[in-house]
Structure formats: structure tokens, C-alpha cells
Amino acid sequence: MSETPVLEARSLVKRYGRVVALDHADFELRRNEILAVIGDNGAGKSTLIKALAGAVKPDAGEILLDGQPVQFRSPMDARDAGIETVFQNLALSPALSIADNMFLGRERKRKDILGRYLGLLDRKTMRDEARQRLSELGLMTIQNIGQLVETLSGGQRQGVAIARAAAFGSKLVIMDEPTAALGVKESRKVLELMLDVKRRGLPIVLISHNMPHVFEVADRIHIHRLGRRIAVINPKDYSMSDAVAIMTGAMRPPEAMAA
Amino acid sequence: MSETPVLEARSLVKRYGRVVALDHADFELRRNEILAVIGDNGAGKSTLIKALAGAVKPDAGEILLDGQPVQFRSPMDARDAGIETVFQNLALSPALSIADNMFLGRERKRKDILGRYLGLLDRKTMRDEARQRLSELGLMTIQNIGQLVETLSGGQRQGVAIARAAAFGSKLVIMDEPTAALGVKESRKVLELMLDVKRRGLPIVLISHNMPHVFEVADRIHIHRLGRRIAVINPKDYSMSDAVAIMTGAMRPPEAMAA
Amino acid sequence: MTTTNEAQPRGPAEFERRLAESDAAVAAFDEEQPSLLQRFRHFLHAHPTVVPFLVLVLGIALFASLVGGRFFHPFNMSLILQQVTIIGVLGIAQTLIILTAGIDLSVGAIMILSSVVMGRLAVYVGLPVEIAFLIGLVVGLACGMLNGLLVTRLKLPPFIVTLGTWSIFGALNLWYSASATIRQQEIAATAPFLQWTGTALQFGAARLTYGSILMIVLAALVWYLLNRTAFGRHVYATGDDPEAARLAGIDTGRTLLAVYAIAGALCAVAGWVLIGRVGAVSPLSGQTANLDSITAVVIGGTSLFGGRGSIVGTLVGALIVGVFRNGLALSGVDVLWQEFAVGVLIIVAVAIDQWLRKVAQ
Amino acid sequence: MTTTNEAQPRGPAEFERRLAESDAAVAAFDEEQPSLLQRFRHFLHAHPTVVPFLVLVLGIALFASLVGGRFFHPFNMSLILQQVTIIGVLGIAQTLIILTAGIDLSVGAIMILSSVVMGRLAVYVGLPVEIAFLIGLVVGLACGMLNGLLVTRLKLPPFIVTLGTWSIFGALNLWYSASATIRQQEIAATAPFLQWTGTALQFGAARLTYGSILMIVLAALVWYLLNRTAFGRHVYATGDDPEAARLAGIDTGRTLLAVYAIAGALCAVAGWVLIGRVGAVSPLSGQTANLDSITAVVIGGTSLFGGRGSIVGTLVGALIVGVFRNGLALSGVDVLWQEFAVGVLIIVAVAIDQWLRKVAQ
Amino acid sequence: QDVVGLITKTEGNPFFVKMREGAQAKAKELGLDLRTFAGKYDGDNESQVAAIENLISSGAKGFAIVPSDSSAIVPTIQQARDAGLLVIVLDTPLDPIDAADATFATDNFKAGELIGSWAKGTLGAKAADAKIAFLDLAANQPTVDYLRDQGFMKGFGIDIKDPKRIGDEEDARIVGHDVTGGAEEGGRTAMENLLQKDPGVNVVYTINEPAAAGAYEALKAAGKADGSVLVVSIDGGCPGVENVKAGVIGATSQQYPLKMAAMAMESIAEFAKSGKKPEKTPGLEFTDTGATLITDKPVEGVPSITSEEGLKLCWG
């Protein structure tokens, strides 16, 4: 491989009490790819991406962005570096509106004096933009962009979080089980959106338990087991059946790990 | 149909502000069947089962259990009537242990005097039983039954909620997207468990967005759209493709609604 | 570009093929013409802050009928406003804190300490009154910052932090003031500016003090901050679900710190208003200010669990309590039973509020 | 059985066929031999209540070195226990409430009201002391029930309810007692039973009052209730996430009502202990009891957001404050700076607690 | 060094702050190790109980206390005396007064009588239909409270009925009683309440000068600070005497807290040395530390000094 990976992690370790959620886990995301991460419940996938997104501080190991070592001390750091994440628990504020949530932490100020000196928000622009993003995602059942997130159905919330990440990612986008709560139609939209984001040149990390989805969109599949990466496969070379077998320990991982 | 349905609902209505989450929705669950409920995000599926499980009081409509009108004023009422539910948000207490959560609201007392007169809990029995239920489900990564639920991964929590419902349902079991957060292996276990429960004579209501799962286990499929039941189909007579088309409004529902 | 394999979308499953044809209809909505009552309910639903207003109106109506003309007299109306001014300003500070799911038991102590510092520096140390005033403000700000640092850096519960600093600021106040009151005449002679908040615009029988005007201006400013700036959104998000806010990329630590600092400065302003109202600087005032400010916030509909509530609600909450206290006094109820009645009325006020909100659902 | 179609499981997808062969290995665990420090950390992690204990031990060590032998004298040690008894008993009540994510600002008022009722009925009305005592208990229970009913039936925030009833019970107390202290001699003459909690077992220089023993017995009982009965589990679940508890089939309303009622009765017992400690019935006592009891609960590690905490923690929390106050007094710190120091120490105590917990992670 | 103690009602009243400072100076002079304590509010009995216990535990020789609840504290004081400590009560006598080894206090009844007579004399014929507001101390009526209140009434010519009970009088001139906690805030609220009851109030009795200062603010807000209302008080602290000079307070009975504190320290030092207990003022059950009426409008037959002279004697 001559090209430096967009995001790389080496030998990450994270312990919770006696549980080792990450046990010297490696990770590599390349340019212009969708990398799927699969693994059993509790394998440590969420912990891995939390470490990559600055939400958890690993006990050991290093993370490199474009080949440069980085230390994210907060999700903000990671976001400033262009990493946008849809966390498994969504990270939405229930009591705020959909539009507020979409722009949380990167609100648009008005371009005029009021905006510049008094920090007046440009609420109209934010609402319009939020509405547009959600329409693109096909989440049309949301009637009112000012609606509080707590009044949305699980699937609708998921849509808000995804629209946010897709809209703002500049380096890469991480999605932890983005379609878990989504309906057939909405899932399809998300998959299309992912391909769209990739076409825009952003690589994506997708964590999912849905094998057909994974095999449909992923360029490479990172298989996680018992806190570490045990294989990386190319979905063209392996069947779903093999992937599941490796992931669950029913089959030994192939010797050469790189796909 | 000569037989009275186990659970029936007629013309349920539930409004949230201007949104009509249930718009004269009907529902019918028969003996010894797995009834799937499918529908887009926000179609009103969760609201429907919340009404059936006593967690939401419908504005209008009636519910019949074994042909008898019932009024559930709380989830407890429904549970006492033998209806066990896995809610979409799981209804677990994060700060309590796995065992405590499994037996919440139906704790086992010791059989001796201490138990009878001083309400002393039989913690050993509860732990053992909880451990056994979870093992059956294949959620073996849980090392310690005394672990707090808040330290579990999303999938592990899902497992605890399902194990609880499956263990205690006496009349019927309702599951709102039970496999949404589960891995391939764990999902399979849940599906097997459902068939197992059905074999034990308990009918099941399954809400799911996973069409292969639905078509694999369901005896009949209730299709929900815009707050009401628009069709009930037999998965043997219709293809997944048709079901999805009806559900999303791409195809008109068949005239005769009963499967 | 050696190994990157151009993804060939393997396409959706068979059953998803017809999704393109699917209907784009939104959710089902109530289409019937809403009745007046329903419209009222929807209105309340959309504007929850209106609810405390209604309670206030009910309270005023109650006492107007009990007490008669005297209650509605412009003098009395303006008196109520004066009486709630201090709690109003502290309530604004307290609202900010409670919105972040915190609580500040030290607001009263900060207020007094700041007023003592302003007073002594101006009257006894002989600093120019503007400087003394500014130092007083800075003391308030610093007290708030200390609270904020303890909450954010040491991650201590706000209740404990402010319980501790309440004792600390209280002791500092008694030490610095030697518990002695600075007399009204002394302040009038050397630092009348400190009493400015007590002077008033006269409208017929009504007296509108500058202190009350200041309270309204501050409320407007903080309202703007909360509802029209990014900082405000961060305050709500931090209070609503701090972990979610952090994951969404908000520096919750900095947000909290700013909130505590602003609250401290507001308490110092309350200290200034206090001097205006009492005329003197008394190191013993404001003993019940903590609880009173929290009461105003909660009656105003702000949740103690953070993330939900409003500044306007707090002012209305303070007014509700003020109207009750004043109305009871005017109707000649014995002090003992006034306390009793205030207790009952606080509960009733919030009960009505809750009930109206439920109706609004 | 006409139409029921026997389900023919259509079986798993192709890729799931080999799941049967999958490995049943559990998660990855740390296998290395843990160091002493690590073992200590794991221990703290598994037993969070040990943490306040450590803080207590630190506090004792601090004052032992500052004050010397007097501090460790059995008389002084037993004195500290006596001094924390009232707050200890109220703290037990407060813990129950706070575990449900509530708060009770009326515990002090209930305590006094009950003690006044016991005292006056026995001494002035001339009822047999046992009857007077029982009526006092019932009054406490009724006050608690009232709080509970308002919280559960009207769905009002506990803070507001108990703020209101605090005024109400306070007014009733002043009215019924006519604010007069019942003197020690009068009680000793007609109702010595009310002073029983103040009598003591003498162990050398140490005096262990029956009141202190009662506190420990009550703590043990409530501990049992919370940790060994279904009711206790429901209390934790209700406080942790009331909606989840309700969905899981717990009658959260009944649980809350019971908690408030029990807390009320415990406050009445605290009133009895108060009579024993002071000898007299003083209707003005207990004004700081609310805050003190909440402080003990929070220092003891119970979360104000409900669902997490323990009775033992509360007793230790009360002892921590007691040790600080006593130690400061014995080391001759000036009264002004005692308040200051208590403020600092409360913060430091909780900071150490937090730090130890973090280390334990 | 012998350990001795001083327990006051609160730290929030300059009277007690001065008393503490006086005691500290004296203790230093006498080579005593002084421990100081105070309640958290006026009426806080429990903090004083704990303070006494801690003094016993410290091995103190004796202490001076200003009791917050003059009867509820008695059993604990008995405990201290049983443990061999000398207990001297300051300012507010115990109930019963002989529960202490000695009491050094203003003659509170007389101090009240002085301002009562002064008010009566000042009003002259108008005294017959005066409207009097009483701003008392606390609802539990500690000794200092009823002594001063009833003393005032006696001086003013009101039938006091039970001299140990405030509020059993039937004189129509009494507008009402309210409690202040002996502090500004309480004084203001109480005054506001009584003005609501009867806006025609023209005489205000106050338990002490902080309460008087609060009452004055309420009068000012009601537009009655023009000298039409007679305010009388007790204490004679420097701000209070200044207020007499400024016409805010008509007359005040001056007390001498520094003297009380110094005498207490000396007695305890003596007791520690020789075991001798202090003597009482002959004819009284306590040692009178004196009270002087201060006013700039003297009245026939009521001995007084001017505010100018008072300023030389004042404390704080």
C-alpha cells in the first residue's frame, strides 16, 4: 500500500474494570472507501469508534489521521479535525428542536452586524437547511422542523443524527449502526446517502449487524472479535457466510489480514 | 373465523397534539400465531403496542382480551393479564443489576419464614434463574449476573429485556423491534426463541423492520400505514416485495384484509 | 491508487426494488376544524410559558376579589414589583444554573458579599464609587467562577459545591463586614450611586424603581442570550443531556463555567439592587434568598432536571409569589397563617400549572 | 381451529447456516496477575460505599493529628455520635426520598411538629405518654403521606411540594406550640419516656445514648428494606428511570407514596430523638435540619438524580460532617472560620470521594 | 493555658461580634485559650448544645453563653456544671435564672422601661391614643424578649398582665406584635406587616437596633420617615447612636457588651485559679452591667445622656 490511510489506529487498549473492551485493536480506513466494521454484540465496536471519535480516551495505543499522530481529548477535537460521527445512542438533545440539534455546536450566525457583534443566530437559514437535508433523506413524515426531538419516533431520531453527520463531515464519517432503527424505505435512503457521501470523496466507517447491507455497500470489511480486529476481508472474495463464520469464531480468520 | 382472537383492538385513536399517531387502528392477534407488524418509521406501530400493553391510554377505541373488553390503566394491569412486552426503549433500570432487572416487579421471596413475613428476597434463585435464561439466549458474554445494566452494550441490554419477556409471558408476548440492536448470532437466537415461545403455546406480536426475519417467522403480517392497519397478509401468499410495496404506499392494499 | 477497489454497488435486495414508487405522504393529521377549546389546547401546547402567566392572572383575580380596590391600586401594584425585584434578578441567575441541571445555593451569599464589598470600598475605604461598584461586580463574577471551576474541573455536584461556597462566602461576608450595617445616611453622603437602583420614576401613585427596570433589562438580555445565540443553545443542550451535548461536539465544561460566571455577576447586580431597596448595606439580608429564587424558577415552569424552562417563566414565578404574599398581607391574614397560606398557594399554583399543561397535551 | 395456519419456519438465510459452529467464548478479560494497587481499585469499583468510609478515616486522621489525644478520647468519640444522631435519622428519611429522585425540604418541620405534638399531648393535655408518642408518630406519617399524595396524585415536583408543606407544617407547629418551649423539668415530671432517647449506656468515659442505638437500628432496618426486599428494588428502579420502572410493571405511584410515608414516620422518630437530646421541646429548632440532612446524603455518595446510593453512605456522610465540626471546635478554630472551614471541608470531602471513585474506574 | 469558651447567639449581630472581640482581647490579656462559638440563627438551640458539649470535651474550665433559647438550653448547661465547668450567662438570663453560676446582663426590664417612659413623656397627652407596633425578637419569647417588651409597656403605662408573657395585654393602643429575629431583614418585614394592619402606627418599639434599622426602611418606603413615627430601641451600638443623632431612632437604651465579656473572662480566670465564683449585684438575681438612655430630646424625670456623650461610650 503506497497511500497513507485517512485514519489509522494501532494497538488501542481500553479497559472497563476487568473487561477489556479494546484489546490491542488495530484499525485502518483508506481513501474513498466504505469500511464496514462487523462483530458480535459486545465485541468492542462502539468502544473502538468512540476512541476514534474522541469520545473515549484509550488506555494505550495511537491514532493517526492522514499519517499524523493525533490525540483527541474530546469529540470536539475530532469534529474539528473533520471526523463526523453518528453515535449508537445518537447524541441528540431531546428538549431541543430538530433544527437546533442539526446545528448544535456549529450554529450559523447572521451575516450582518447583529450576527457579527451580538452573535444573533440565523435561525431561518438553519431551519431551511435542516429541512432540506431531511427531505433529501426522505424523512418526510417530519412536518415541523421546530418539533422537539423527544416527540420523534426512534427511526425519525436516527434520521436526524444521520443527516447531521452527512451534512458536516469533511474528512470522514463514522456511523454506528445507523439503520438499526430504520424502516425498509428509510434504510434504503441511508444506504444511498452513504454511497452519495462516498461519491463526494468522503470515506465512511459503517458499523452494522445487517449483513446484506454491509455486503451491499462496503469496500472492505473489518471483522472485530473479543476486542480486536481479527481480519479484514474484501466482500468480493468472501461470502457472507464466511464473514459471519469468522466473526463468530466458527471459522479461523485468513492468514493475510489485509484485503 | 369461529375462534375468538387472543387480543383484539377496534378503532384505536391516539393524538399527540396535531399528530394522529393512531387513526382508528384495528388489531387482531390469534391463538398460537406469530403476528408481525410492519410499517414505515412513524407509522404508529409503537404507539399501537403501547396502547395494547397499557403504557398509553388511547383517546378512543376498545381492546378485547379473549373477547372480553379490558381497560389497562397501567403496564402492570396488562402484565397481570399475562401480556409481556419488550418495549422499543427496553424499560430497563440502568443502575440495577441484570438479575434485578429480570425480576423487577415480580421478585421471588424466600419460601421460609423470613421470606413470608419479612419479605426477604431469594436472591440466589433469582440470580440462577436469570443466568440460565440468558445462557439459553446465547448471551454468554455477560460474565456477571450482578453487573449493572448501564455497563452493558446496546445488544446485551436488548437480550436482557427479551429474556425477561420470554420468561414471564403467560398469555402473549409483544416485541417492539427486538433484534434491532442485535448481532447476527444473537438475532438468530431471538428468532429461535420466538419459535420456541410459540411452540409453548404463546402467541407473539413482533414489530420489525427486518423483512427476512418477518417473512421467516410470521404467520400473518399486519401492515400499518399512517396510523392505521391497511392490510393483513399471509406471508405465503405475498412476496416481500408486495409487502414492502403495500407498506410504503407503492401498491394498493388487497381488498380482502384478512389473511 | 493501487488497491482501492471501486465499489460496485451490489444493489438492494429484491424486495426493495419497488421502493421508488412509494408514496411520499406524511403522517396522518387531524383535519377537522378544531374547536375553540382544542385551539386553546394547541396554543398552550406550543407556548408552555403561557401557563404560569395564567396562574398569575388567576392569583391576581383571586386577591382583587378578596381585597378589593386597594389591591389594584397603582401604588400597590408597583409595590409588588419592587418586592419581587431582588428575587427576580437572583431568579434570572438561578434559571441559568438550573437550566444546566445544576442548582446554586450560594446566590444569596454572593449577593450580600458583593453589596458589602461595594459599600465598604466606597464608604469606608473611600474608593470612587464607580470603582467600588466594579470591584463588587468582579467579586460576584469571581465567586461564580469559583463555583463553576469546582463544578467543571473537579466534577463535583453543584449542590455540594454551592453548599460549601455558601458557607465560605457567608463567612467572608461576616468577616469583611464585621457584621456591621453601613447606614443609609453614610451611603447617601458618600456613594449615592449605590442607592440609584432604589430611586424611582413616578407615574401617578405608581413608583417604578430603576432596580425594577434593571431587572427587566437583564431578563431581556439573558433571554436573548438563551434564545438567539449559540451559547444559549449550548446551555439548553448541556442541561438536557450532557453526554449527548459532549458527543455532539459542545464544550460543556466551558459552557458551564460561563453560566456560573454570568450567574455570579448577576448576583452582584442583585446586590446593587438590594442596596437600593434597603438603602443600607446589611450583611444579614437575603437569608431566604436562595430558596426564594429557586421557588421562583420552579413555579415559573423550569425543570430542576435541566434543559427545559425560560427566563420569562421565572419572572412570572417571582411575581406569583409576590402577589400571594402581598395579597395575603393586604387581606389582613395573621403572619402565622400567611406562612401557611403561602405554602398552600405555592402548591396550588404549581398544581394548576401542571393541570393546564396536561390539558394542553 | 379452522384457519390457524401452522407456521412452517422458513429457516435462516444462507449466511447464517454456520452459526451453530460458532465459538461461545466470552469477552476478553484481563488475565495478568493484578498488582496491589489494581486490586485496591477493583475493590473500590465493586464497593463504592467504601469510598466515603475512606474519607471519614482521612478526616479522623487529620483531626487526631491536629487535636491530639482529646479527639480520640472515648468521651469525645461518643459525643460525635450523639451530635450526628438527629441528622443521621433525618438523613435516613432523606435518603429514601432522594433515591426516588425526590427531595424533602420538610423533614425538619415534620420532626419539630411531631416532637411538639408528643410533648404537648403528654405534658399539657395529659394523655398517657405512650398514646401521645403514638399520635406524634402518626402525625409524622400523615405529613409524609400528604407529601406523597401531592407528589403522586397531582404529579407535582417534590421540591415544590415539600417547600409548600415546609411552610404549612412550620405554621402548624408555631400555632400548636404557641412557640413556647416545653421545659425539661416539666417533661421529666410527667413524660420521662419522651427523654428516654437521651439516656445512655455508659462504657467508661463513653456514653452511648439510646437515641444513637435507635439510629443504627433504623438504618439497619431501612438497609434491609432497600436491599433485601422487593420494595427496595422498586424504590431504586423508580428513582433510576421512572418511565422504565412503570413500563416494567412497577406501581411507581404506590412505591413513592410508601417512601414518603415511611420518611414522615422516620422524621417523627427524629423528633423523639431530638427531645431526648435537648431534654426540652424547643419549637424553633431544626431550621437547618433540611440542608444538613441533604448534605449528609450527598456526602454519603447518593445521587440527587435518584437510583444510586445507600443508607450506610448517609450515616458515614453525617459522621464526616460531625467529625469536621467537632474537630474544628476542639482545635480551637474561631467561630467565624469554623463556618469557612466546614464549607471548604465539605467540598474537599466530596472531591476526594470523586477522585477515589475515578481511580477505582 | 486554661481553655475557656464564649457562645453567642449568632455571628450576624455586631453586638455579639463586639462581645467576641472584647472577650478575645481580655482572654489574651489573662493568658486564656478562648474558643468561640455561635448559633446559625437567633433561636438556634442545637448549635449551642453542640458547642457546650465540645467545650466539655475540650476540658474547658468554664464558658460564657448568650442563650438562644433561655429554657431549652438549661439541661445542657446543667450537664456542663455537673462536669465542673463555670457557666456564666450573658445578656439573656436563663429561665430559671439560677440555672447558671452567674448572669452578667443589662437589666433588660429596666432598659425597656426607660424607652417606654421616654416615649410616653415625649407624646404627652397624645400618649392616650397612640398606636404602637411591637417588633419583638422570636416566637418562643426568650427572657430578653419579654423583659424588654413588658418593661416598655410598664414604662408607657400599659397593663402588662403576666410579666413573662407577650401578647396577653388588652390595651387598644397596641397595633400588634411581630417577630424580627433581631435583624434588619426581619425588622423590615415585621414593620411592613404591622403597617398593613394599621397604617396609622406612630410608636415603634424594637427589640434591638438592627431591627430598628430595618423598621426604618419600611417606614421610609411607606413615606413615613418624616419624624411622625417615634422609633425606640435598645443596644447603643455606634450606628444606633448615630441614628439617634440623625433622628431615625428617638431614644435607645445603651448596653455594654464589652463589659459583660470582660467580666466573664475575669470571673472564669479567677475560678480557674481559686475556684471562687462571682458575686451577684445585691438585691438582684444577676449582675447588672448597666443601661443608659440616650436621646437628644430628653424628657422630664427620665434620666438620659445625649447622643454626643453616647458616641463616646458606644461599641461597634
Ligand SMILES: Nc1ncnc2c1ncn2[C@@H]1O[C@H](COP(=O)(O)OP(=O)(O)OP(=O)(O)O)[C@@H](O)[C@H]1O
Ligand atoms: N462504560 C462502560 N463501563 C463498563 N463496561 C463497558 C462500558 N462500555 C462498554 N463496556 C463493555 O465493553 C464491551 C464492549 O462494548 P461495546 O459497546 O464497545 O460493544 P459493541 O461491539 O459496540 O456491541 P453492540 O453491537 O452490542 O453495540 C462490552 O462487554 C461492554 O459491556
Ligand SMILES: Nc1ncnc2c1ncn2[C@@H]1O[C@H](COP(=O)(O)OP(=O)(O)OP(=O)(O)O)[C@@H](O)[C@H]1O
Ligand atoms: N410522546 C409523543 N409526543 C408527540 N408525538 C409523539 C409521541 N410519541 C409518538 N409521537 C408521534 O406519533 C407518531 C407515531 O410514532 P410511533 O413511535 O408510534 O411510530 P413507529 O411506527 O413506532 O415508528 P418507528 O418504526 O420509527 O419506531 C410519530 O409521528 C411520532 O412523532
Ligand SMILES: OC[C@H]1O[C@](O)(CO)[C@@H](O)[C@@H]1O
Ligand atoms: O437578638 C436579640 C439580641 O440583640 C441584642 O439586643 C443585641 O443587638 C441583644 O442584647 C439581644 O440578646
Ligand SMILES: [Mg+2]
Ligand atoms: Mg455498539
Ligand SMILES: [Mg+2]
Ligand atoms: Mg416504534
